[in-house]
Amino acid sequence: MKIDRRSFLSLGIGAAAGTVLSPLPWKLTDDLSIWTQMWPWTPVPEDGEISYVKSVSGVCRGGCGMAVRKVEDRAIKVEGLPGYPANDGSVCPLCLSNIQLLYGPTRIQSPLKRVGNRGEGRWEKITWEQALTEVSRKLSDVRSQGRPEALSCIIDRDTGTVPALFERFLTAYGSPNFMYTPTYFDAYEVALKLMHGVDDYMVGVDAEHASYVLSFGSGIIEGWGTPVRMFKAHSLWKEKKVPLIQFDSRLSNTAAKADHWIPVEPGTEAVLALGLAHVIIKESLYNEEFVTKYATGFEDWEDDGGTTQKGFKSIILEEYSPRYVSRVTGVSSNVIARVAREFAGAISPLAIGGRNAGLTPGSIHDVIAVHALNALVGSVNRKGGVWAMMKPDYIKWNKPGLDSTAEKGMATTRVDGAGGEQFPHSRNLVSRLPSVINAAEKCPVEILFVAEANPAYTLPDTDKVRAALEKIPCIVSFSPYMDETALMADYVLPNHAHLERYEDIPAPPAMNQPMIGLSRPVVQPLYNTRHVGDTLMQLAGKVGAPMADAFPWENYEACLRETLGGRYWRSMEEEGFIANETYAPHPWEDAFEESGKKFVFMSEACRYGESGSGFHHVSLEGDSGTYPLVLVPYDSMRLTGGPISDPPFMMKTVEDTILRDKDIFVHVNPKTAGKAGLEEGSRAVLETPKGKAKVRIHVFEGVKPGVIAIARGLGHADTNMYMAGKGVNVNRLIGPVEDPISGFDAAYGIRAKLTVA
Amino acid sequence: MGDTEDEIIFYEEYVIPEREVPWLVYSRQPDCVFFSHAAHVKSAGMDCVTCHGHIGESTSLKDYEENRITGYSRDIWGKNIAGIKKNTWDRMKMDDCSECHVKQGVKQSSVQTEKGACFVCHK
Numbered sequence: 001m002k003i004d005r006r007s008f009l010s011l012g013i014g015a016a017a018g019t020v021l022s023p024l025p026w027k028l029t030d031d032l033s034i035w036t037q038m039w040p041w042t043p044v045p046e047d048g049e050i051s052y053v054k055s056v057s058g059v060c061r062g063g064c065g066m067a068v069r070k071v072e073d074r075a076i077k078v079e080g081l082p083g084y085p086a087n088d089g090s091v092c093p094l095c096l097s098n099i100q101l102l103y104g105p106t107r108i109q110s111p112l113k114r115v116g117n118r119g120e121g122r123w124e125k126i127t128w129e130q131a132l133t134e135v136s137r138k139l140s141d142v143r144s145q146g147r148p149e150a151l152s153c154i155i156d157r158d159t160g161t162v163p164a165l166f167e168r169f170l171t172a173y174g175s176p177n178f179m180y181t182p183t184y185f186d187a188y189e190v191a192l193k194l195m196h197g198v199d200d201y202m203v204g205v206d207a208e209h210a211s212y213v214l215s216f217g218s219g220i221i222e223g224w225g226t227p228v229r230m231f232k233a234h235s236l237w238k239e240k241k242v243p244l245i246q247f248d249s250r251l252s253n254t255a256a257k258a259d260h261w262i263p264v265e266p267g268t269e270a271v272l273a274l275g276l277a278h279v280i281i282k283e284s285l286y287n288e289e290f291v292t293k294y295a296t297g298f299e300d301w302e303d304d305g306g307t308t309q310k311g312f313k314s315i316i317l318e319e320y321s322p323r324y325v326s327r328v329t330g331v332s333s334n335v336i337a338r339v340a341r342e343f344a345g346a347i348s349p350l351a352i353g354g355r356n357a358g359l360t361p362g363s364i365h366d367v368i369a370v371h372a373l374n375a376l377v378g379s380v381n382r383k384g385g386v387w388a389m390m391k392p393d394y395i396k397w398n399k400p401g402l403d404s405t406a407e408k409g410m411a412t413t414r415v416d417g418a419g420g421e422q423f424p425h426s427r428n429l430v431s432r433l434p435s436v437i438n439a440a441e442k443c444p445v446e447i448l449f450v451a452e453a454n455p456a457y458t459l460p461d462t463d464k465v466r467a468a469l470e471k472i473p474c475i476v477s478f479s480p481y482m483d484e485t486a487l488m489a490d491y492v493l494p495n496h497a498h499l500e501r502y503e504d505i506p507a508p509p510a511m512n513q514p515m516i517g518l519s520r521p522v523v524q525p526l527y528n529t530r531h532v533g534d535t536l537m538q539l540a541g542k543v544g545a546p547m548a549d550a551f552p553w554e555n556y557e558a559c560l561r562e563t564l565g566g567r568y569w570r571s572m573e574e575e576g577f578i579a580n581e582t583y584a585p586h587p588w589e590d591a592f593e594e595s596g597k598k599f600v601f602m603s604e605a606c607r608y609g610e611s612g613s614g615f616h617h618v619s620l621e622g623d624s625g626t627y628p629l630v631l632v633p634y635d636s637m638r639l640t641g642g643p644i645s646d647p648p649f650m651m652k653t654v655e656d657t658i659l660r661d662k663d664i665f666v667h668v669n670p671k672t673a674g675k676a677g678l679e680e681g682s683r684a685v686l687e688t689p690k691g692k693a694k695v696r697i698h699v700f701e702g703v704k705p706g707v708i709a710i711a712r713g714l715g716h717a718d719t720n721m722y723m724a725g726k727g728v729n730v731n732r733l734i735g736p737v738e739d740p741i742s743g744f745d746a747a748y749g750i751r752a753k754l755t756v757a
Numbered sequence: 758m759g760d761t762e763d764e765i766i767f768y769e770e771y772v773i774p775e776r777e778v779p780w781l782v783y784s785r786q787p788d789c790v791f792f793s794h795a796a797h798v799k800s801a802g803m804d805c806v807t808c809h810g811h812i813g814e815s816t817s818l819k820d821y822e823e824n825r826i827t828g829y830s831r832d833i834w835g836k837n838i839a840g841i842k843k844n845t846w847d848r849m850k851m852d853d854c855s856e857c858h859v860k861q862g863v864k865q866s867s868v869q870t871e872k873g874a875c876f877v878c879h880k
Contacts, residue, residue, distance in 0.1 A: 023839035030834070034827035037787070047788070 048072035054081055054576035056505045056517030057095040058498045059644055062086055062226035063505040064095040065576060068522045075099050075499055075522050085515055085579045086508045087228035094640055097647035098499060104647065106481040106720050108494035109527035118470060119487050121719055128530065131493055136542030138474050142446045148174025148409030150446035154430055155180045156453040156643055160504045161563055162533055164395050169536050172400040172550035174409025179416060179430040181453050182744060184354030185509045187361035190425050190742050191368050192388045194603040197593035201388045204512040205352065207233035209384035212346030213244045216269035216353045216370055220254045222635045223357035225510035245339055247272055250634055250709050251702025263704055266632045267618055267748045268329040269353065270369035275325030278316050279340035280376050287378030294588040295375065297601035312601035319614060348384025349377045357635035361744035365615045368606055375599055387585035392506045392514055395563055400550035415444045423743035425605060431459055431736045431745040434468035443471045450477045451532055454643035456484035457716065460745055461690055461735040478532045483643065484718045495532040500525045502557050515579035518572040531556045606741050621735050622689040622751030630707050631688060631752035633730040639713030645723045646713065657698045658711045664727030665698040671705040673697060676754050683757040688750045690735045693728040694757060708752060781821035783830045784849065791880045801861065810846035854878060
């Protein structure tokens, strides 16, 4: 038979149709896929006895309660712990991926000593004995030189026994330089001190009972506060038809799901809050009982010298007229008036501040403006409002005995300036440390302890942070994972992974009930690691008296058991946590500690400006001529942004508009993009006063013209095979802006420019 | 012993060499599937016929036929190569489980809210 073109084509078509129509290929595909599962080399997890361990996660800021499913000795899956107040049966994506941190390749498997250059990643494995001996010798040396204050410590949080042990170690050694990574909630702590007159209190947000919610750029479902709890509160609002008004310069997920998204100029949230206050005061919509009976600083008053001081009312009425506020924020005065009336008219109005996930403290006046708005409508220490809650005070150890060296060291001023003359209200200003070190001729820090924190990644202006770390003669990291800061260390004394150790996890951020969770070993330690509490005790033992006497416990577990006491310990062992579910905040009569037991609208301490009357508004680094755009970071539940980088499970969920291959996307308004000649997907160079980065463009109408947004949590520079080199670390491009009152980093972004690459 | 030819085979090939008779399970599912009779019969009140067909009315078992590629019983895919079934018991692939689960409203909610969906069978 002659095969001509026609018969060839019809044969081909016939064969194709036959293959598609016949069930055989489909059947064979199914069979073959099952066959491949039977290959002897296909890995099959071992079978065994199944059990669950109740624990509380230390990896995420919210401290998710977890039920970890195990098969024999292997941890298999993290599920939410039902009944746990902070996340009741659900769990955040980071905790869900916790297993990958435990078994993943970033684990540090034994004590390490640096042999190469800093950051080069060349290590010598050493024994614990050698590690402890060498580090304790350095500690003894510095102490014998009479400079105990040259020991500093950076940890990720300041609550619980592990941070308390670090602080105790430093105190007994003679150093006041205990630092931790501050967040918005630490700025709130200072605001509570200034406005409520309470010390050692934390903020609680009674989100579940609010009936009208204003969010000033807070990523309610982007990881703000205790993330899973806020998701649940958000769902509850939808169910109960509680309006959520989102003021945001960017269409975040929260904004997209809000009842109203009102775009504002970035960084003007405080001005907007005060503009709302203006309407409320002018129209007398405020809670009169609260303002007249329980507050001070609202009306003008005469000070001791007889001069009239402007009160909150005068300042707001004079300086924050809707016209002015509208011009600054870009929100029309009609909208301001409408929202203010709705807010003041609600039964339980709630205003929430703290941009994105609240990972940076921000300006103290941002906090004060939003808190004052709550106070105006009486939503302070009341159902559905913002509460000042005492921090859990279960750690009642005797003060360590100090020798003369320690006493001398403890009397020195803190190296970061916190609590000093300039910043008397702050307890910790770690973001100032790099500039202090870089400016000093002789490095004021001889030995730096780093645990849980990752300052080389999370602190602003990472290039300067690295330069500062370079200058520190000895860095000791206690990290279980090889992160950017551990790479800079001279010694790594690895802690157990989070699923291998005991630890108390108290006070989830913004939680409205006092509680302590217990993190406990789900599996036996896999490697030659030690609990950081034990390591500290052993180091103190090696340094000798009086350091050794400060730690009378046999080991960390004994210390934790003793601290929590028999009753607490038993119920924590059983349930995984203790909580006071019926907690109610102090009523207005007993809530305030200063100024005749009243709430302070305008504290002397937070006055700003030449006249000493007004609020401070943050100005960004960079001049608008060279850098016409404003770069703001944003958070996502799919990116951690914290000290621990995304495990692979989480990375898989990052959208194509955030990261593609190794390129990070900058979100740009079509108008801004058009002006700069940039198109969707095109490559560009992003430049700020701090540095340059290669990026790609995502044209997005959800950002304001003139504003560009970039995700936080990418651009890791460690050896993590899943994360390193993907995208850009936004902290490398943004420098700190010092808040004049608190000293906290108040930067909400930086000026920037985009050019075609 | 030895009434039938099969008994002779059984004696010679299995009893004398002390070999175990292979368990040829018509309904064997992969290890990743969790199945509980109690959940179906006691809790859901299903009858046997829905899944097993009219096996209760017969006195002998049909021959076990194995799919040589997959190693599972032919009953899983079913006799019809196109996968078309006339009775509920004709085949028992994952889709058939889920078809009934959907019909009966067995926890179809997502993992975020409540356990259900995939996690009903895949623990």
